[in-house]
Amino acid sequence: QAQEAGSRAATPAAEGRSGSLGDAQDYTVTSFPSSGEWRISENWCPSEKEAAEWPTSVRIRESIVDDHRCCAVATNTVDTWRKTGRHRITFAAWQAAGESDDPSSAWCRVLIHPSSFVASACSLCGLVVLLFDLTVIPVALAWDMPLTGGLWLMTLISCIFWTLDIIVSFMTGVQKGENVEMRFCKVAGHFACSNLVPDLLMATCNWVSFALEEVYNSDSTGSALRLIRFAGVSKLLRSAGLLRFLRVFRLIEAKVESTLSDTTLIIYKCIIIISGVIWVNHLVGCAWFALGKNGPSDTGMRWTQSTVNTGCCAVDFMETSGYFQYTTALHWSFAQFTLGAIEVSPQNGYERVFNIIYLAVGVIFGSTLISSLSARMVDYQMTQKTRNDQLSRLRRFLRESNVNQVLAIRVLHEARRRLSVQEAVQERDVLVLQKISRSLLLQLRVEMFTPQLHTHPLFRLLISCDTSIMRAICMEVIQSSTLLDKDELFSAEATSDRAYYLSSGCLQYVQEPATSPAPVDGRTVLVEPGAWLAEASLWSHWTHVGTAKATSPCRVLALAADDLGAALRRSSDMREVVSEYCRQFHKRIVSARPPVAAWPDDLQVPHASYEELVLSMSPTVQSTVGLISLDQWYDMHPQWGMRMHLRPSLKSKRDRLRDEVMAGTSRVILNPEGQLERVVSVVVLQVTTRDDKVLVELGKMSEGDAKIKASCRLPACKQGHSETLVEALEQLLSMFGLSGKSSDVRELQCEVECRASEDYGIQTKYLRRLHSLSLCEEDLTLPVVRPPHRPSTSSLSIIKPMQRFPSLRVSSRRERREAERIDLENISAYWASNGSKKALFAWLPQKTFQVLSSSSSGGSDLAAWLETLAQEELQVLEF
Template sequence: MLPFSNDPSSAESYEDFLRGELVSLADRLVSKYQAALDRGAGTRGTSVFSTASSTGEPNILQAQTPVEEETSKDAPCTFVDERWANLTLNLMEEQDEVAGKQFVGHVISLRNIDQQAQLSLRGSWQFSWAEARRLGRQRTAEKPGPTRFNDVVEDDSWLQRFVVGPESAIQFVWALLATLFIVWDMATIPLEIFPMAGFSNVTFAVAAVSLAFWVADVPTHFLFGSQIRGIIEMRPARLAALYMKSWLLIDLMVILVDLSLIALEVIRASDMNPLFRSGRFLRTIRLVRLVRLLRVGKLERQIMVIAHRLLSTYSLMALRVVGYLSVMLAMNHLIACCWYGIGVFLKDNGRGCWLDRSEINQDNVGEAYIAALHWSLTQFTPATNSIAPDNAWERFYAIWVILLAMACFSSFIGSIGTTITSMRTVRRAQLLQESKLEVFFTERNLSLELFERVKSALDKDKRARTRLREDEVTLINGIPESIKVNLHKEMYITSLLQVEIWPSWSHKEDADLLRTICHQAMSEHTCRPGQDVFLPHKLCQYVYVIQTGSLEYHTLEKETEDCKSDTVCCLPSLWAEWPHMGRLTANLGTCFYIGVGCRDFSMLAASFGGPLCEYLKIFGILLLSEIEALQAQGTEVNDISVQNNISTRDLADRAERFASLKERSASRFGRSSSKDRTENELVSF
């Protein structure tokens, strides 16, 4: 057994001893190999080298040496291949089972830079290669991944480069402009029934600008990506097909109406024909403009695009109440303008109307509009009004308004009441928690400065945008466990594979282990501005994979480093008890990250066993050895500098080659042993 020592001062002597032994072993193997070639390797079963020491125990330093790889898997094993298997199994079985645990416990140790304490490999990883093989489970191939929410679908067309996503700033600005033009049309087009000569010039100028905007809006639907059934559709051909099936005909019709009206306005302004200047002709043109209000159907989508970009959940609830009231007001605005139009129509035809009975001058726009709006609102609410219909036209219109009010008023009032109740509940819970916080500080006579700092941190936490946690969606708790496994696998597998510790075959052949790790060892976390992910000197419980946002890492030397998306922190904690060597905090906004439980990860890997488990153990030993070497050179290794100072991809390649070497050797030895047993059985028979 090699002479290990816990004394750090003996590290140099141990390194010299190990280096000398390796050089001696290399010289001996080369000389034995050359001797084997000189004598010839044609006689099967001839023992060239002694495989036993004077004590009768296998001597791994005198075991047979390998030659070149066999060129075909079906070719028979030569006696040199058997000696290769003997060498490998001696290295694995005898050394691994007898001295492996002591080797791991003594060689793989790291010093805490603060406490000078040694870190040992986790107990879950202290197993032999034979134990890993015995615990190995059947490996299954990974199936192709399903389509996910927010997956982007694109094609190879030349227009693809011009398509912008639904979250782009261009779409946001365009939606904002569309909203302004639609609201302007809702407010001004009904008002054109009133005699406002100066206002017509303003509406004509805005209508020209609006027409240019809506003409340019038609081709933008071919270039603005949209989220359809959870998938972000970015293919121009598909976007064009969807637009043609929905709004294309309506938009073209409204554009043609606008062009016709603008042309008529230009003709009327330049032609002195009394037909174009009659009041009936002007009112007809104004009524035709109501067709542009069909664009109101787009308003909800445009407003939701803007609201989700700018507002929090509580603000969205308040906006919903304002939206209900705005819809009611818009409906009454249109009804009031039409009510005034009926009065003017009856008066022009020499019949009595509500304007005459109420002694309202139709040319007094302000008085007439207020009276009409008052009448419209009283049809929706149980309020009194002196204006009443007195002829068939007015009664017919009033009946349909009342029916509309019966259908809409109760729905709007119920929706507004429900939303306000929800807002009050949320606000009441916030006030209760704030009062408890104040009582907590008062009972303990704590400082006002600390209280203000706590309140400031809580205010930032309220303003921070967060996403729903799994425990907040109660319906997920009722789904079967097998579906939850697939749910967690799709949630975490991307982050798990970002940790560069896997061999090239792990994500294809060991899907069961990866799926179980995602289900049992991984969780999602949110760090709001001012919050800390971890503090120094505490043992690490997770490996952190940053998804979105950024964090700041403060070392013990007061140095600051930024951790962007896809950064992996505290990687060595998967194999060793690793104390945090700095503070990780969110100062630049809300950050979302995934945590991989260290103990759960190691226990699951050990329980699954198999080649992947052995590979992970080898990778951990190599990683901790590299860290120990860096510390011996005076390079400080902290929670986030591991991947900057060590090439984990190179370590993965080395570990994969070594694990594959063991697997191939065991397979060859197993085939030879099986053949020998078969020959013995035939002889006995």
């Protein structure tokens, strides 16, 4: 199948290559890294057949590539996009449509989602202010603390916050069952009918209390001021205390439960219960002191009028320190709560009624507290009992099996460590999810898995243009799993039909010389979150060549290849794109072997990046991918439409780029960051000899050109349609009659350069692959170019001595000395052609090449020499 795909791609590749000698002008290579050597382990001893066939023997995944069903779609896909343009709804628009009935409304962009970070931050700020109000204000009211210093500042912040909170409440969406209401009129109406009046009263009382505290300082206004502040506190307790506190507390509790272990969670809940008891007794103690100080009395006596015996004398209670007064009131509150005894007793009827009521509340609340704490402790004991029972059974098993003591200790240690780690809850463990509707479960899985799928450019392309594929992949293809420390994700020599995405945690990938063509000392790689593993399993019948083991608790998503093929069959438009991607990926697998490329493994396949795969696809699929990418870009950046109305030049650039994409002359993709890029791939060949010479392109010309244009660079060509890098390199070698030398080529490096394109208004990425080849000058069997006959010389020369061009002057002494040391009299030049483009090549010493390519004087000398060539004397070889 790979050979058939290669034969089908031969014609478009040749068409895309026409003029490759002249089109690969956007590169410059003047450095020469040393050739890399592939070290293959001597311990890897496969059979002769395996050594000759792997990875060539790797078969393509038939469930993905179905040529008989896709052949009709291949010719119609790009035509469909040409006619309809943006005919697929994007994921962002689909998600917005599910959240609001009017996603195009401008208010949807202003309103705050109740589950967003902004809403959570506002709730946390409200919790902090609320805790201050509920803790400090009761003390300030009971002890008549002056509003100065830090208390004045915090009171002002509280007033401002609760006023702004009313505005934020008008702009925060409302959760209604499964959906979120994000229409401003509905949100405002809901808030106006529920919490607007209590919030307004609370904010008004706070501001009035703060203003009166600032204006009046006399005793005559003290009682009125206390009443107003008490009204503000009452509103705070009834509205914010019961509504906001409980709501924010639930959010925090849900977050804590998802992060803490079972034991830590039990301790956390016990701390919360005890803190709640202390806070309630704090409020009651402040109320008890305020009642004894300012409350009515039917007997003329109050409990605060008692005396304190200090041993030598009696002191009035109100003359003691505020700290003693507060702790005494708090002690009384705890005594009534726990049915204890204290020397403080009520002195009038109002105090006794308050005491009776709180005793009744304490009985109920105290019993509830004891039962809650007991339940938490029982849960902890049951958890520990289950753990101890498992360890006890393991000890018994090891003892009855006569296991060596050293090994038994290791097993017990590992078991204790595993039992102490809280495992993540899997979807299959949550039985209640089976009771919710399928549509809601679909939205849940889409929300869970779409961010991870967006990290892969192909899946980003699929799920953004066809929601049916997105739903099918999220519901049927992806399975989530967790790994503990030292768990294996996969092992070497195991057949695989799944690709993996590491969502969290770290993995260690190890290749052993005995199970893979790894280096002699093996290979170990630390895999970090966000990496894809064993992607080759989706597109071929892959066998793992390494072992992936967890180094920390990990969450991994697995994509089944057969299920993915079944999901892709539902989309007729995108099926051919995936099939072509699969064919090109498989071609990289079977051709990845030294010296052309590195061996493939579970982490990467050489030359299988998204950009390189798209560049090798057929012209129709390339146009489809380009048009979809353009439409996605304009959908994600609606501001470009406004800019095009204001600047017509941008619209003309967009139209020109779209026309070139449809014509197949430009390749456009969305990179993993979601940015639009125009991609150009160039293959560069560095041919050297033993005497330190390099083959250099001196000049080029096209049909109709009157003279040769100086270039002075390494031979290069663009990667054509439906063509891999290996095939492009083979075409470049065949230009010089070196087709049989492809096995001697070494890949040196890949250079990536990104720069803005003024012609298209987007970024252009240039991928330059530099290859090296060592030859003798005699191996290049091309016709030699003879310069025009001159009586003064009969030898071939590209650049004559400096006196030959007296009008040319070297700008610096250093360049003059460099030029004088270069002997160019015995250099041979060759003339080669590829269709309508022709180029002149020559063997140059590397020092000469550097001077000609880097200095202005060298370029002038080369241009002057090229002008002296007589066109009728050039022998042209047609290929």
